[in-house]
Amino acid sequence: MVTLLAGLALLALLGGACAVLASACRLSAALWPLPLLAGGAVLLYGFGLAGALPVGAAVVWLALAAVCAAGVVRLRPAGFLRACRAALCTPGLALFLGGSAFFWLLFFVQQPMFTQWDEFTAWGLAPKMVVERGAFYVADPVNLKASFTYPATSLAAYLFLPFGRWAEWACLAALDTLALACVAAASALPRPRWAAAVAVFAGGVLLPYFFSDPAPGAYATQYVSAMAELPMALLFGGTLCLYFGTAPRRGLVWLTALPLALLTLTKDICFAYGLIAVFLIALDQLAAGPLRKRAVPALVQGGGLAAVVLAAFLSWSRYTAAVTPTADTAASVGSEGLSYGAVLLGGVRQLLGIGREAKFAQIMAAMGDAFFTRRVCLLGSGVLAVAAITLVAAAAWLAAGKGAPRRRVLALHLGFALCFAALYAFHLILYHYNFSDEEGLALKDYARYLTPYYQAWMLAMLCLLGRGARARLSQAALGGAAAVLAAVFCWRGVPAAGFWTNADSLYTLRADVQRRAAAMNTALDWDDRVLVLSQGDDATRWYYYRYELTARVVNGFGGFYGRLGETEDRWDSDFMNLVESENWTLYDYKAVCVPETLVAYMAEKDCDYLLIDRADDYLEREFSPLFEGGLTNDMPATLYHFEGADAEVPFTVAVATESEVR
Template sequence: MLHLLYALALLLLLSGACAVLADTGNISPAALPLPLLSGAVAVLYLCGIPGLLRVGAVLVLLALAAVWVAALVKMRPAGVLTACKNALSVPGFVLFLGGAAFIWVLFFVQQPMFTQWDEFTAWGLAPKMMVERGAFYVADPVNLKASFTYPATSLFTFLFQPFGQWAEWACLAAVDTLALACLAAAAALPRDRWASGVLVFAAGFLLPFFFSATPTGSYATQYVNAMADLPMAMLFGGVLCLYFAVGRRKYAYWLTALPLAVLTLTKDICFAYGLIAAFVIGLDLLFAADKPLKKAFPQALLKAGALAVVVLAAFLSWGRYTAAVTPTADTAASVGSEGLSYGAVLVGGVKQLLGIGRTEKFAQIMSAMGSAFFTRRICLLGSGVLAVAAITLVAAAAWLAAGKGAPRRRVAAAYCGLAFCFAALYLFHLILYYYNFSDLEGLMLKDYDRYLAPYYQAWMLAMLCLLANGARERLAQLAVSGAAAVILAVYCWRGVPVAGFWSNADSLYTLRTDVQSHAETMNTVLDWPDRVLVISQGDDATRWYYYRYELTAQVVNGFGGIYIHQGETQDRWDGDFMNLVESESSTLYAYQTVCVPDTLVAYMAEKDCDYILIDRADNYLQDNFSPLFEGGLTNDMPPTLYHFEGADAAVPFTLAAVAERGVE
């Protein structure tokens, strides 16, 4: 309940600040939630670097409260009330505020949980650690397991739960609040065009479903997802929409720098997305200006260059910070198993694109990428070529709806700029598939739709925003209605999932809740400095990752292959989870670690482990490892935590905690 009350109070403070600033700055209140939320995240980021995240949260609250106090003094209560009434007459702002409140109440009632692997390995684990520890995860030794993620989504989560009590549903609601703020920027239209604002907001809300490849009959995770895909798409499109709403104003233009910096800190590829946004804004400043190109060029170069500097500063600052706090880790930017720099990858990739030293693997991936654009499903309409066709139709409608001169040049510049950058990004992903993936994953174009769908989504959102901005005549407003109606019709025709953010998903949580209940028992004994080896026989890594997420301790990685403990190793590689098998039955599990009792004890000592958790045993453990454990092992035993007494102890493993028997 505390999370819900805090979130609603924060939204109330934010909405009042938006109303007051919109009234004094003559800006649409719908355009302000995105830069204000991004500014709050920027404050948290700057405070997090010296380890003062909770101080940053207090500063954000004080800053929002200061806006209220200053407004009450200057405008009097009557003026503040009038500003709030005016803000509540703007559809984009009302939809943001009402939608965010609805999501928070809905998720509080439903208590949705994480369901995807990447949420447990990084995108859900990182904000959990940040909330619980009150520090950037890379600065805390126990949090290094999530260090490869970027901090933006974690900071948004921390903004809404800075008091140290973690709630997965609140993390999901925070991510959705960010998405709604981006949609509000797209719908920041004058009051007399409220219908267009509503339609753009509604169509934008459906875009994550429209540009998806969710299998029929499955649970749609578009708005129940802690990963960076939704924030990346929404922020990329939201930055452009925010610029289209306020960018021509002298000071308001720089509001775009705040979400642009946050976009850069969302994911590694977002460095490219940020530069693309700055490039497209620069094209608009150049070609949509009411002056000749020669006169517009210096200002366009200066402003777009300044935004590019913001992107570069955000990107480099995070790299320098992670390098500073993890001096023993390899924090250099590299790609693939060979550890090539991005520069070497780009140079090598361009050479192969030009046919210089092209390998057979590169030729095969290039052919697959070319074919995928026409055959691989990327949206509800089908392949990428159909997605581009749909975006082009919306852009054509926006061009026709816009007035002659600068408005039409704006649409043309935005569309052509985004099309050019999409082609470049497509080729960049071709190069990454060659350098950063195994042969099998590269040839199958692993996660193709996930990597490219955010760009399509943002591109369409920007075109819808331009269409609504230019739709002043009745016929043009019909075009906005038509575009939104088509998106809704296709969604209803081919895209309505059987379940999503609006429905409970208890059936997906059976295994989660089982591991969670066991982990709660173990956490009564464990603390963060403790090191635990988790063994779950027959596991495909799912239960191992769940424990890694749930346990308040450092879960030690296992090893794969054969381990010889007497001073040397043979056929051994570092892994994550382990299934322990004997050599003569090494085909028992898909993931094998040949291990005998002495090997297990030696490995525990080598990794300085304090505990071992036997989540699920089997006959091999029962028959061969029982003498090592107090009370012995049975193949049907409940999850049990043992303390490691040392290699020289008569009984190396003594009982520490026993959970109730759960799901098998």
């Protein structure tokens, strides 16, 4: 309940601050949630670099409260209430606050949890570590490598969870609040044009579903995901929509720097996304009037925003390198450890046909074919997605006034297309250098990498159409575009389950590990080092434990470690299963180990505990003498304290627990 009240309280402060700023600056109240949230996260980022995240959260909350208090003093209570009522009558802000409150209340009741693999390896683990530890995972890594993820999603979650009370549902609600702030910026239209604002907002909310390829009957994770794709797509599009709303006010256009910085901190590819956004803003500035008059302002503004992107990117990379100067933080690509510059230069040379390798040629052919055949939206392939976006852009061009407004729509659409071609070529280069031969030729995660760009492109065109739709025909075009999105969603995209339904059936295995880990945590602390064994596991349970345990989970090994002092036949891994040499083929991922070498490995890795999640006949037969009370193949999950290699019984029981699922 405290977490829910904190989330709703921050929403109330945001609403009050938006009302005060809209009244003071004569700018649509719907434009303010995005720069306020992004600005709060960027301010929090600065405090995080200094190792003072809790102080930063307090400053952000107090700053929002101070804006509200200043509004009460300046406008007096009656005037402040009038400003709040006027702001709530702004369609975009009302939809943002109502939608965000809906997510917070719904998720509080449903208590959704993470379900995707990468949420446990990085994207969900990172905000959990930040909230529980009150520090960036880079300076305090525990179970997360410094290079795994960028901090934007963790900052957004921490902004709503500053009291160290971690809740997965609240993290999901915080990220959805940020997403809705981006959509609100696209729908920032005056009250008399409420229908157009509702159409743009509805279309923006449906875009993550429209640009997807759902499996029949699958659980839709679009708004129940800690992954970076949703924030990345909507921050990219939302930054441009914020620019469209602030462009007439030259001083306020610099508000775009705040979401632009947060976008850059969302994912490694977002450095490119940030620069693309800057390029499009500069292109719009040039198209707004005569070139001789607009060149200098465009150069100044574009240079300033590019400096923001570069500062955000370099500050994080320099911070990770300074705090943990290891190979994990090195800026390299692929198994050969090439620099980004070397990869880009080599890729461009091969694109031009200079020294082109067979693998590159095969991937290039596959990428060319994929644009016409791989599904990236409910309509089908990328070429159909671009066609749909172009239709919306054409409607926006017709709705815009003659002269500069139409030039700007055309320039932006063509700029998006040009940058998409460059981004497409960049992913071709990455598939060659950053993936194995099998993954590269299969274009692994092709749709996941490209759909954020399509979403942002469509959101920007919907925003331009909404801003230009004043005549009845253009209003009908906007309503038709939103209706088509909804119709296609209902026709092909309505999932069997999503954020509006419970997903208990997906949590069975997760809940089992969670119960066991909760029992183990009574004896563990963050400084403890634990080796986890779960015989027959495919790494799923290992990653669940790594997420749930309040301790550092030590990596296992693969290969052969059958004699003391001989380590050349083993390799580092994540999880491990212990097997006999004659049973080598029974496991996909295995570590041949004898009792003496298990003890030696525990000592080598300075482990404090061994957690046996699931045992088997091999452990029972060969390893029982090492453990207090012995082992059985059907034993409950048990945490053993490691007494040392010289102890008569190296492993003594610390915690034993039963579980409902075996």
